[in-house]
Structure formats: C-alpha cells, structure tokens
Amino acid sequence: MVPTVNYAIWTLTSLLLLGGLVGSVVPLLPGTTLIFAGALLHKLLLPASVSTAAVVWIGVFWLFSVVADFACTLLGARLFGGSKWGMTGAGGGALVGMFFSLPALLLGTILGAVAAEKLLGQRTDREALKSGLGAALGFLVSTVVRAAFAVAMVALFAYSAITIAAAAR
Numbered sequence: 001m002v003p004t005v006n007y008a009i010w011t012l013t014s015l016l017l018l019g020g021l022v023g024s025v026v027p028l029l030p031g032t033t034l035i036f037a038g039a040l041l042h043k044l045l046l047p048a049s050v051s052t053a054a055v056v057w058i059g060v061f062w063l064f065s066v067v068a069d070f071a072c073t074l075l076g077a078r079l080f081g082g083s084k085w086g087m088t089g090a091g092g093g094a095l096v097g098m099f100f101s102l103p104a105l106l107l108g109t110i111l112g113a114v115a116a117e118k119l120l121g122q123r124t125d126r127e128a129l130k131s132g133l134g135a136a137l138g139f140l141v142s143t144v145v146r147a148a149f150a151v152a153m154v155a156l157f158a159y160s161a162i163t164i165a166a167a168a169r
Contacts, residue, residue, distance in 0.1 A: 006046065013042040017154050024150035025143055027098035027105045032146060035153045036062035042157075054160035058153045065149035069142045076138015077113055082131030083123070089116020090135035110136045 016038025023029025039058045043050055073094065077087045093112020097105035110132040117128035 009042065009045045013038045016041070017157065021147075021150050021154060024147045025102070027100075027102055031150050032062045032065040032153060035150055035157075039153070039157050049161055049164060050157060051160045051164065054156050058156055061149050061153050061156070065146050068145045068149070072142030072145060073109065073135055073138040076141065077131050077135035080130045080134025080137070081127060082113060082134055083117065083121045085116040085121035086113040086123075086128070086131035086135065089113045089120075090132070090139075092116070094139065106136055106139060109139045 016034050019029060020031045020033070020035030020038065023031030023034055025031070036058055039050065039055050043052065043055045073090060074087045077090050082090070090109045090113035093108035093110070093115070094105055095108075096112070097108025100108075112132075113135040114128045114132040117123040117131045118125070121128070123131070
C-alpha cells in the first residue's frame with residue numbers, strides 16, 4: 001500500500017481512538033463506540049497491522065461498556081430505593097442534560113429521578129432525593145467504568161499494533 005495512504009489510515013485511527021478516550025467522559029461523544037469503530041476500520045483497511053483477536057476483544061469490551069453504562073446508573077437508583085419511575089426519570093434527565101455539559105448531565109440525572117419519584121412514584125421528598133442521589137452515584141460509577149474500558153481498549157489496540165510491528169522488523 002502507498003505510504004501516504006498508510007499514514008492517512010493511521011491518522012484516522014488515532015483520531016478515532018483519541019476521540020473515543022475523550023468521549024468516554026464527555027457527553028455527546030460515543031466514547032467506546034468510536035474506539036471500536038476505529039479498531040474495526042483499521043483492521044479492515046490495514047489487516048496485517050493489528051490482530052483479529054485484539055479487534056474481537058475490543059468489540060467484547062465495547063459491548064460490556066455499553067451494558068455497564070446503563071446498568072450502573074439504573075442500579076445506583078435502585079440500590080438507593082428508587083422505583084421504576086425514578087430510574088426512568090434519571091434516564092430522561094440524563095438524556096436532556098447530556099446536550100449541555102457534564103455537570104448538566106449529572107444534575108439532569110438527579111432532577112429527573114427526583115421529579116419522577118415525586119410526581120409519578122408518589123414518594124416523599126426524602127425518598128425521591130435518595131433515589132436521585134443513587135442515580136447520580138451510579139452515573140459517576142458508570143463514567144469511571146466506561147473510561148476504564150476505553151483505556152483498556154486503546155491499550156489493547158496499541159499493544160497489538162506494536163507487537164505486530166516489532167515482529168515484522
């Protein structure tokens with residue numbers, strides 16, 4: 001393949017991986033999805049430069065990160081006594097908040113859970129606030145888990161690419 005094309009592919013891959021790392025903690029960027037897309041695209045365009053096993057494992061990590069992302073927020077609300085209304089409100093509040101900023105996302109999660117618990121779940125102020133704080137704690141845990149998966153995915157890609165490049169020399 002022409003060296004310029006190789007550089008372009010590596011540049012695109014690097015941008016997707018870096019964007020994915022940023023997106024793992026910043027709202028509106030699909031962090032681990034960008035990383036998986038970058039690894040998969042790279043494998044399709046330069047098949048010999050990264051192992052198939054690495055890309056498969058990156059895909060598995062991506063799937064786990066998506067499941068963990070949703071599960072942590074919902075379980076946080078549930079563990080703090082939230083009802084289905086609180087969990088639904090937390091999700092809706094997070095959805096609205098993510099269009100603004102990370103603090104708005106966190107605040108939206110809390111306010112959504114509290115409002116839904118109060119209005120639809122007929123909960124006391126204390127119960128609603130507890131559910132909202134649980135949802136926020138779950139969201140923070142999901143952010144840490146998502147970031148850890150993102151770092152692991154990029155590290156696995158880099159390890160595979162470096163190992164293959166070193167073996168080729």
